Amino acid sequence: MTHPSTQRERVLITGGGAGIGAATAERCRADGYEPVVIDRVVEHVPGGIKADLSNTADTARALQQALAGGPITRLVNNVGVVVPADAEHQTLDEFDLAVALNLRCSLQCMQALLPGMKETGFGRIVNMSSRAALGKELRTAYSATKAGLIGMTRVWALELGRHGVTANAIGPGPIRTELFDRANPPDAPRTRAIIESVPVKRVGTPDDVAHAVSYLLDARSGFVTGQVLYVCGGMTVGVAGV
Numbered sequence: 001m002t003h004p005s006t007q008r009e010r011v012l013i014t015g016g017g018a019g020i021g022a023a024t025a026e027r028c029r030a031d032g033y034e035p036v037v038i039d040r041v042v043e044h045v046p047g048g049i050k051a052d053l054s055n056t057a058d059t060a061r062a063l064q065q066a067l068a069g070g071p072i073t074r075l076v077n078n079v080g081v082v083v084p085a086d087a088e089h090q091t092l093d094e095f096d097l098a099v100a101l102n103l104r105c106s107l108q109c110m111q112a113l114l115p116g117m118k119e120t121g122f123g124r125i126v127n128m129s130s131r132a133a134l135g136k137e138l139r140t141a142y143s144a145t146k147a148g149l150i151g152m153t154r155v156w157a158l159e160l161g162r163h164g165v166t167a168n169a170i171g172p173g174p175i176r177t178e179l180f181d182r183a184n185p186p187d188a189p190r191t192r193a194i195i196e197s198v199p200v201k202r203v204g205t206p207d208d209v210a211h212a213v214s215y216l217l218d219a220r221s222g223f224v225t226g227q228v229l230y231v232c233g234g235m236t237v238g239v240a241g242v
Contacts, residue, residue, distance in 0.1 A: 010034045010072045011217065014053055014109060015079030017041045019177040020128065023206030024076055024213050031214055036072065038062045039079070053079050054100040056108065063112040071116025074217050077106035077149075078128045084138045095141040102145035103152070110156065114165070123165030124217045127153050128209075131173045131232050134239050146171075150228055157226030166225035168216045173232025175204040199234030 011028045015021040016037035025035035025045070038059075042048025051062035066072065081101045083094040106127055117123030132139045133147040149169060156167035174180065174194050180203070184191040195203060212231050215221060230236045 008032070008034050009074065010036050010069070011074040011076060012036045012038070012066055012072045012109065012113060013076045013078055014038050014105060016076075017045055017048065019179065020172065020175060020206045020209045021076075021078040023210040024078060027207070027210035027214050028217070031217070033074065033217075036066050038066065053105045054081075054097060056104070059105055059108050060112075063109065067112065067116070071120060072113050073117050073120050073122050074124045075109055075113050076126045076128070076213055076217070077109055079105055080128060080130075080142075080146075082139070082142050084142070085140065086138055087140045090140045095144075098141035098145045102142070103148050106149060107152065114160070117160075117165050118163045121164045122219070123160065123163070124219075124221070125153075125156060125160075125165065125167040126213050126216045127167070127169045129153075129169040129171045129228065131171050131230060131236055133171060134236065153228070154226045161225055164222070166216070166222060168225060169228045170209060170212050170216070171228050171230040171232065171236070172209050173198065173204055173230065173235045175206060175209060175231075177206060197235065198232075199237065202233065204231060204233060 011033045013021055013025050013035050016025045017039035025037055028035045037045045037048040038051050040052060042050045049062045049065050052058045079101055081098055083098055110125060127149050129149045130146040132143045133150055136143055153167050153169040160167060195201060209231050212229050230240060
């Protein structure tokens with residue numbers, strides 16, 4: 001079966017109300033798709049669906065609402081939470097929250113959309129992992145769940161490829177979002193040190209990540225699956241496996 005036309009095809013984006021998710025939604029509009037955003041804050045998002053994605057029942061309700069308009073064959077699992085702490089003091093509640101948002105929500109969204117993808121014979125899944133999956137201090141819960149998301153991506157690629165569905169992950173490095181700027185003031189020594197550690201000597205932008213998402217969502221990317229694309233300005237060189 002051939003893939004559907006891109007005209008007004010819908011893309012489900014979790015956590016699309018701000019930052020990387022919002023840039024991804026805007027890029028999807030530019031690419032001719034209709035983004036369907038699920039997030040906690042969607043007042044300024046056209047057609048946004050408000051939901052607490054850490055809650056399974058609320059997530060199920062939001063997914064049912066999104067799918068009321070018919071199948072959605074493109075999915076960007078973007079929502080996530082960081083909960084920074086050293087290993088000794090990472091709480092179990094923080095860990096459970098990271099699992100809920102960074103892992104469980106991605107699985108729940110995939111399972112909800114998959115029947116429509118299989119029926120259509122086409123699907124694109126992009127999971128937002130992180131460079132921290134390779135290891136980073138103060139990120140026990142975050143690194144564990146983002147690495148787990150890469151593992152799920154690989155399994156989905158193996159299981160779903162026969163149905164015309166690809167699954168890939170993106171691993172952003174430091175990206176200049178509102179959250180990043182609050183934690184890293186532009187003139188702070190730590191911020192300068194981060195920039196100096198990036199081979200291209202700048203911090204990434206949400207648009208950098210959205211551009212990578214756009215490639216993996218494209219119908220022409222059907223021979224790329226099970227991969228991790230690091231959008232990190234070269235920071236993973238010498239760290240990530242060949």
